[in-house]
Amino acid sequence: xxxxxxxxxxxxxxxxxxxxxxxxxxxxxxxxxxxxxxxxxxxxxxxxxxxxxxxxxxxxxxxxxxxxxxxxxxxxxxxxxxxxxxxxxxxxxxxxxxxxxxxxxxxxxxxxxxxxxxxxxxxxxxxxxxxxxxxxxxxxxxxxxxxxxxxxxxxxxxxxxxxxxxxxxxxxxxxxxxxxxxxxxxxx
Amino acid sequence: xxxxxxxxxxxxxxxxxxxxxxxxxxxxxxxxxxxxxxxxxxxxxxxxxxxxxxxxxxxxxxxxxxxxxxxxxxxxxxxxxxxxxxxxxxxxxxxxxxxxxxxxxxxxxxxxxxxxxxxxxxxxxxxxxxxxxxxxxxxxxxxxxxxxxxxxxxxxxxxxxxxxxxxxxxxxxxxxxxxxxxxxxxxxxxxxxxxxxxxxxxxxxxxxxxxxxxxxxxxxxxxxx
Numbered sequence: 001x002x003x004x005x006x007x008x009x010x011x012x013x014x015x016x017x018x019x020x021x022x023x024x025x026x027x028x029x030x031x032x033x034x035x036x037x038x039x040x041x042x043x044x045x046x047x048x049x050x051x052x053x054x055x056x057x058x059x060x061x062x063x064x065x066x067x068x069x070x071x072x073x074x075x076x077x078x079x080x081x082x083x084x085x086x087x088x089x090x091x092x093x094x095x096x097x098x099x100x101x102x103x104x105x106x107x108x109x110x111x112x113x114x115x116x117x118x119x120x121x122x123x124x125x126x127x128x129x130x131x132x133x134x135x136x137x138x139x140x141x142x143x144x145x146x147x148x149x150x151x152x153x154x155x156x157x158x159x160x161x162x163x164x165x166x167x168x169x170x171x172x173x174x175x176x177x178x179x180x181x182x183x184x185x186x187x188x
Numbered sequence: 189x190x191x192x193x194x195x196x197x198x199x200x201x202x203x204x205x206x207x208x209x210x211x212x213x214x215x216x217x218x219x220x221x222x223x224x225x226x227x228x229x230x231x232x233x234x235x236x237x238x239x240x241x242x243x244x245x246x247x248x249x250x251x252x253x254x255x256x257x258x259x260x261x262x263x264x265x266x267x268x269x270x271x272x273x274x275x276x277x278x279x280x281x282x283x284x285x286x287x288x289x290x291x292x293x294x295x296x297x298x299x300x301x302x303x304x305x306x307x308x309x310x311x312x313x314x315x316x317x318x319x320x321x322x323x324x325x326x327x328x329x330x331x332x333x334x335x336x337x338x339x340x341x342x343x344x345x346x347x348x349x350x351x352x353x354x355x356x357x358x359x360x361x362x363x364x365x366x367x368x369x370x371x372x373x374x375x376x377x378x379x380x381x382x383x384x385x386x387x388x389x390x391x392x393x394x395x396x397x398x399x400x401x402x403x404x405x406x407x408x409x410x411x412x413x
Contacts, residue, residue, distance in 0.1 A: 010192070010309065010311070011191075011214045011215075012214050012216060012286075012313055015210065015314070015317075016311065016313060020315065023316065023318055027318075059309060059310060059311075060303075060304050061304070061307070061310075062309075107304070109297050109300050109304065110293060110298075110300075111293055111297070130293055130297075132297075134304070174316060176293075
């Protein structure tokens with residue numbers, strides 16, 4: 001079972017940023033439970049029935065989650081060691097910031113060409129993705145490996161922690177790269 | 189407590205109307221509808237059949253309609269859309285835009301860019317929705333939606349005026365299996381007009397229709413009151 005974390009400030013954005021991820025899991029008959037980041041409890045986070053966690057994205061104008069980073073301390077907790085986490089867009093920004101990364105202003109909206117230098121959640125090489133962000137990240141390269149970028153390496157698009165099962169994608173795989181979400185959920 | 193003030197990019201078809209309904213259901217305050225009237229029937233951005241009847245639909249919802257005309261040339265359409273949104277922002281103090289985008293990255297990303305530039309929230313509550321589930325929701329929520337245009341084989345003039353109901357869903361699912369027709373018409377296979385829904389104070393009645401077309405491309409202009 002997957003624990004989905006909703007980071008949207010606006011209720012209506014659930015339909016745009018969370019429901020499409022839920023639909024991908026539902027179609028693949030993968031059980032899930034969705035909880036808002038402000039309401040998620042330790043009991044849910046540490047519950048063994050939730051094998052993996054997905055942190056979904058939110059809208060271009062929504063930066064509330066960035067002002068509430070203390071609510072995401074669990075991303076780094078050793079008690080969660082071994083529980084894979086995938087952060088999408090805002091979710092990747094949260095992961096990067098929790099692991100000493102830096103946020104930088106960078107806007108990409110729409111179809112974007114991304115180059116994966118190594119296989120990442122089933123994807124390799126040049127790939128078209130859907131982007132929707134006003135911020136990107138610079139990661140601590142002692143902790144994270146960069147797997148993909150856009151604009152000749154200018155904008156980091158996919159990362160994985162070097163020692164943990166913690167993944168991040170800046171683009172929205174729920175739009176054009178649904179198979180990546182399934183790869184994350186199904187990989188052993 | 190009333191939520192954020194929003195304008196709906198409104199075509200009169202099922203997608204923009206259902207998005208408006210979802211927003212209202214979640215306590216957003218819809219303060220105006222925004223329609224771009226394209227003079228180009230092959231518009232890149234806008235749903236064109238029966239759009240002049242949007243005024244009657246706006247009246248049925250008790251909402252003001254912000255109107256912007258466009259010649260329908262590819263990039264000029266976007267400038268006209270931006271003008272319409274600016275007008276709505278100035279006149280109705282909207283803080284967000286609601287669209288009926290389902291899957292079109294071309295359409296959605298252009299509206300996102302305009303909203304980002306104008307510092308407005310952008311809501312796409314039907315984004316990536318499962319088409320069959322969507323039509324079932326329309327039926328369940330008592331949307332009276334008719335087909336006003338067909339533009340793909342094997343659809344023909346017999347589909348004009350058909351209501352989206354269980355029978356329609358069954359037939360369109362079969363055409364989806366056989367010919368790949370998108371169940372919600374997202375590929376431009378068909379277009380729709382809303383005659384009634386929970387947002388309307390009274391249902392609209394068709395007073396006149398004008399059918400034109402040939403083969404697998406037909407339009408039905410409707411007059412309503």
